[in-house]
Amino acid sequence: MMRPPLSSAATALLRALIERTGLPRDRILLREFRSVDWNSLSYSGERHEISLRLPPPDAEARADVLVDGLSENEFDIPGHILADIVVAAGPMKGEDGSIGIEIEALTLRNE
Structure with missing residues (x-):
């Protein structure tokens, strides 16, 4: 079964999270x-659940960079506002030295 591509908000959010780690894209496992879709009386947007795995040897340091101050950070998401972002789980160390992180976020359309 083919999955639909990520929305523009999801794509921009993922790109910003990857850039925050300082690792090349091909070194992070999505x-x-x-x-x-998420809606209230006044706003519409999307709720996102993201699960990433960062590879060794410096996975712990990169995970710290990613999660440190995450909810206070501003992200450039064209046409959207990042209303909320939190680390839902992790960092969790894998047997291979990798680090798993789960993030939840809410983006709102900036209309």
């Missing part, structure tokens, strides 16, 4: 990325 384990899962789920986005669902």
Whole structure:
């Protein structure tokens, strides 16, 4: 079954998270990325669940860079505002020395 491509908000959010680690894109494993539409009376957007795995040898240091101050950081997401972002789980150390991190975020359309 073919999955639909990520939305523009999801793509920009993923790009910003990867850049924050300082690692090349091809060194980070995207384990899962789920986005669902989200609406309130005044706003519309998407809720995102992201699961990443950072490789050794410096996985712990890169994970610290990613999660340190994450909720206070501003992200450039064209046409959207990052309303909320939190580390939902992790950092979790794998047997191979990699680090797993799960992040949840809410993006709102900036209309």
